[in-house]
Amino acid sequence: MAESPEKLTFEVSASLQRLIGRELVPTDEFAVIELVKNAYDSGAKVVTITIQPVSEKEPGFIQIEDDGSGMTLPDFRRFFMFAGYSERPDEVGKAARVPTGEKGIGRFAVDRLGRLLTITTKTSASPKVLRVEFDWDNFKSKRKKFNEMQVPYELVSDAGWPKDRSGTAYEIRKPRTLWTREKLLALRSSLAELLDPFKTPSDFRIDLIVPSAPMLSGPIKQEQPKKADHEIEFRITKAATVDRRIGRDGDKKSDWAMVDSPSDLKPLIGLRGRMLYYNKRPTKSQVGAIQSGVKLFRDGFRIQPFGSPSADWLGLTEKRAKRAGHAHVVPNRLFGFVEISRKLNPDLKDTTSRQALVETDAVQALVSFLRTETGFLENRIRTEVAEPRWKASEQKRAIELERARLHSLGIVSFGLAHEIRQPLQSIRSEADNIATRVQQLGISDDDIKESQSTIDEDIRRIDDTIELVSDIATGNLEDISSFDLAEFVRKECSLFASRSKAIGTELVVEAAASQAARLNRTTFSTVLLNLWKNSIDAIGEADDGREGRIKIQLSHGARGHVLEVTDNGIGIPDEIRQKIFKRFATKKTGGLGIGLYYCNTIVEAQGGEITFTSDAGKGTTFRVRIPDQLGGR
Amino acid sequence: MPARVLIVDDEANVLRGWARALRLAGYRVSTASTAQEALNLADEHPFDVTVLDFLMPSMTGIELLARLRKKVPTIRSVVISGRIDKKHTADQLTSKLREAVEADIYLHKPVSNQDLTETIEKLLGGAERSWKEFASRSVNAKSTKIKTAKNVAKELKKSLKKKD
Numbered sequence: 001m002a003e004s005p006e007k008l009t010f011e012v013s014a015s016l017q018r019l020i021g022r023e024l025v026p027t028d029e030f031a032v033i034e035l036v037k038n039a040y041d042s043g044a045k046v047v048t049i050t051i052q053p054v055s056e057k058e059p060g061f062i063q064i065e066d067d068g069s070g071m072t073l074p075d076f077r078r079f080f081m082f083a084g085y086s087e088r089p090d091e092v093g094k095a096a097r098v099p100t101g102e103k104g105i106g107r108f109a110v111d112r113l114g115r116l117l118t119i120t121t122k123t124s125a126s127p128k129v130l131r132v133e134f135d136w137d138n139f140k141s142k143r144k145k146f147n148e149m150q151v152p153y154e155l156v157s158d159a160g161w162p163k164d165r166s167g168t169a170y171e172i173r174k175p176r177t178l179w180t181r182e183k184l185l186a187l188r189s190s191l192a193e194l195l196d197p198f199k200t201p202s203d204f205r206i207d208l209i210v211p212s213a214p215m216l217s218g219p220i221k222q223e224q225p226k227k228a229d230h231e232i233e234f235r236i237t238k239a240a241t242v243d244r245r246i247g248r249d250g251d252k253k254s255d256w257a258m259v260d261s262p263s264d265l266k267p268l269i270g271l272r273g274r275m276l277y278y279n280k281r282p283t284k285s286q287v288g289a290i291q292s293g294v295k296l297f298r299d300g301f302r303i304q305p306f307g308s309p310s311a312d313w314l315g316l317t318e319k320r321a322k323r324a325g326h327a328h329v330v331p332n333r334l335f336g337f338v339e340i341s342r343k344l345n346p347d348l349k350d351t352t353s354r355q356a357l358v359e360t361d362a363v364q365a366l367v368s369f370l371r372t373e374t375g376f377l378e379n380r381i382r383t384e385v386a387e388p389r390w391k392a393s394e395q396k397r398a399i400e401l402e403r404a405r406l407h408s409l410g411i412v413s414f415g416l417a418h419e420i421r422q423p424l425q426s427i428r429s430e431a432d433n434i435a436t437r438v439q440q441l442g443i444s445d446d447d448i449k450e451s452q453s454t455i456d457e458d459i460r461r462i463d464d465t466i467e468l469v470s471d472i473a474t475g476n477l478e479d480i481s482s483f484d485l486a487e488f489v490r491k492e493c494s495l496f497a498s499r500s501k502a503i504g505t506e507l508v509v510e511a512a513a514s515q516a517a518r519l520n521r522t523t524f525s526t527v528l529l530n531l532w533k534n535s536i537d538a539i540g541e542a543d544d545g546r547e548g549r550i551k552i553q554l555s556h557g558a559r560g561h562v563l564e565v566t567d568n569g570i571g572i573p574d575e576i577r578q579k580i581f582k583r584f585a586t587k588k589t590g591g592l593g594i595g596l597y598y599c600n601t602i603v604e605a606q607g608g609e610i611t612f613t614s615d616a617g618k619g620t621t622f623r624v625r626i627p628d629q630l631g632g633r
Numbered sequence: 634m635p636a637r638v639l640i641v642d643d644e645a646n647v648l649r650g651w652a653r654a655l656r657l658a659g660y661r662v663s664t665a666s667t668a669q670e671a672l673n674l675a676d677e678h679p680f681d682v683t684v685l686d687f688l689m690p691s692m693t694g695i696e697l698l699a700r701l702r703k704k705v706p707t708i709r710s711v712v713i714s715g716r717i718d719k720k721h722t723a724d725q726l727t728s729k730l731r732e733a734v735e736a737d738i739y740l741h742k743p744v745s746n747q748d749l750t751e752t753i754e755k756l757l758g759g760a761e762r763s764w765k766e767f768a769s770r771s772v773n774a775k776s777t778k779i780k781t782a783k784n785v786a787k788e789l790k791k792s793l794k795k796k797d
Binding site: 417421422430432463 | 644743
C-alpha cells in the first residue's frame, strides 16, 4: 500500500470479521441460510446440509455441500477472499438465477457455526480440488490487520471428487452451538419457509440430514397454505398500477382487475403477492407448519424478519391492540407471501444484518401498499364474517332482552290472567243466567239478543287475549325434543278444526305421513296457533261473505322444516307490511299486535325465519322455516 | 229428586253465578267458599256432583276432591281451572298425583252455563271419566319444573305476591 503524506487510509483489524460474522448475524439458522443462498447463487440444484450435533461419542460437525459451479483458485481469491464483494461473474451462473447474496459478508457468518472451516470446491473444468482451511480464532486479535490474515490452502488432485463433478462443500468442525432437537426443528422450519411456496424454484432442493435423528432428516418441503376462507392476489404492473383478484384456492378466481393505487408504486413494479386469511385458527391440514404473517421474498428467497411473529411490520398487532384500522384481522390467521426482485426493485435493500429493509421511500411505499391490501382484505372479512357475527350477537342480545321481558311479563300475567278470568267467569255465568231467565220469562227481544251476542263476543275476545299472554308467559323455549312433526301438526290442527268449522271456515292440512324433527314444541305450536288465529281474523275481516279457507302445509326444505299457512282473508294492508313483525303493529280491530312479533322473535332465536306474501284483499301466506336444533334430549 | 251439587270457589261472584245457573237448571245447589266449609257440607249431604275451582287459597281443587271422596265415595267431579294453570293441570295428570286423584272432567274458565250443565248431565248419566281425553287434547305439558299441585299453588302465590 502506497502512502503519501497528504492522504490517510484505513487499516482494518482482523477482529472486524468477528464483528460482522458473529455479532451482526443474528442466529445460527441465519448463518446456515446464508450458505444455502450461496449454493443457490452458484447454480446448485441440490444443497445438502448435514448436522451431527456434538455428543459424548461424537465431536460434531456441520457440512453444507452443493452441486453448483464451484470456484477456481482465482475465483476464490477474487470473490470469497474479497470482503464486502458479492457480484458473481457471469460464467459462474449456470442457471439463469438472480444472485440472492448481496453484501458479500454471509461467508463470515460461518464463524458462528464453528471454529474451523474447510472449504472444498471444484469447477467442472478444473481437474483439481481447492481446499481452504479457516481457523476463525486467528481473527480474534485486534492487533492483527484483516488484510494480513493468512489462510492456508492447497490444490488437491485426488480428493475423491469425480472428474466432471463441480460444487462447493463447507465443512465446519468444533461447532460453537449445541444443536438440540428444538434447534434442529427450528432450522427445519426456517428452511421450509426460506423459499416462496408459491414461487419455489423447480430446480432447487434443500436436504437436511441429521445422522443421529432420521426423523429430522429428509428433503425440505415448501408447504402452501390451503383452503383459506379469504384469498386475494395482487400485482403491480409495469405501469405502476395495481391489479387484484379474489378467490379461494380451488374455487373459481375472479379476473384480474385494476384497482385504485394510493401512492407512487414505481419502486414496487413487478411485485406480486397474495394474502390468505382464515376465519378461525387454521388447522394443521390447512397450513401445516407454516407460521402466520406476511412474508417478503426476494427472487423466491425469504427476507427476514418480515412476517416473523416478532416483526409486526404492517402494524397489525398494534392496530388490533388499539382496536383501530385492521382490528378485524387477527394476525395469527393471516398468511401473506409477497415477492419482490432484485432486478426490478433495487431500492428495496436489506440492512447488513439482514433483519430489515433499509428505510427508503421504496420501503415506505411497500409498507403502505401492503397495508392497503390488508385493509382491502379486512373489508372483505368484515362484511363477510365480522358484520354478520356482530349482527348475530346484537340479535342474540335483543332476544335475551326479550326473554327477560317475557319472563317478567310471565310473572305479571300469571297473576293477571287469574285475576281477569275470575270476573270473566262470573260475567259469563251471569250473562247466561240472564239469558236463561229471559227465556224462562218468555221474553223475546232483539235488543236483548244483540246485547247478549256482544257480551259473548267480547268475553271470547278477552279470553283469547289472556290465552295469548299466558302462552307467551309460560312457554318454555329451551326444551328441545325429537318428535314426529307431521303428527304434531295434525294434532294441533285438530284442535282448531271445530272452531274453524263453527265460523264456516274450511281447514285443510297437508303434511307427510311423518316428518322427524328435533325442535322446541312450544315454538312450533305457538307459531301455528298464532298464524291460524291471524288467518281466522283475516277471513273474519272480509265482509263480503266469502267462504273462508285456511291451508296449513308442512314440508321439509334444505334449511329446515317449513310451515306454510295460507288463507283467503283480506290480506295485509300495505302500511302494515313493513312493520308486521314489530310490536303493536296491527290493523285488526281486535288484538294486541304482539302475536307475530313474538312468533318472529322466538323463531329467529332458533335460527329460523318467518316470511310472508300477501295479496291485498285476496289472502296471505305465511312461511315459517325452523331448522332442527342441536342439543336437548 | 233433582241431583245435589256442591260448588266450591273462593270467589263469591263466581260462586253465585254458577249457583244461580245450576239452580235455574233445576239442581239442588250448595255452595262453599272454603275447603273446610265444603267438607262440613259433605258431612251433611251425600252430594252427587261437585264443581271445584282448581285454585283456592288453602288447598287445590284436586286435594279437596281427594278429601271429599273419602266422605262421599260416589261423588262425581268437575274441576274448573283458570287457563293459566291448565298446563299445570295437564302436568299433574302425568305426575304422581294422577294415580291418587283425578277429577272426572276438567274445564277451563270461563265456562258457559251450557257447557257446565251439559257436563254435569253427562256425569250423572254415567259418562266415563274423561281425563284421558282431556290429557290428549290439552296442549303438551311444557313445564316439568312444577310437578305437584302444591307447587302450582306456591308458584301462583309467589307471583301474586310479586304482583302486589
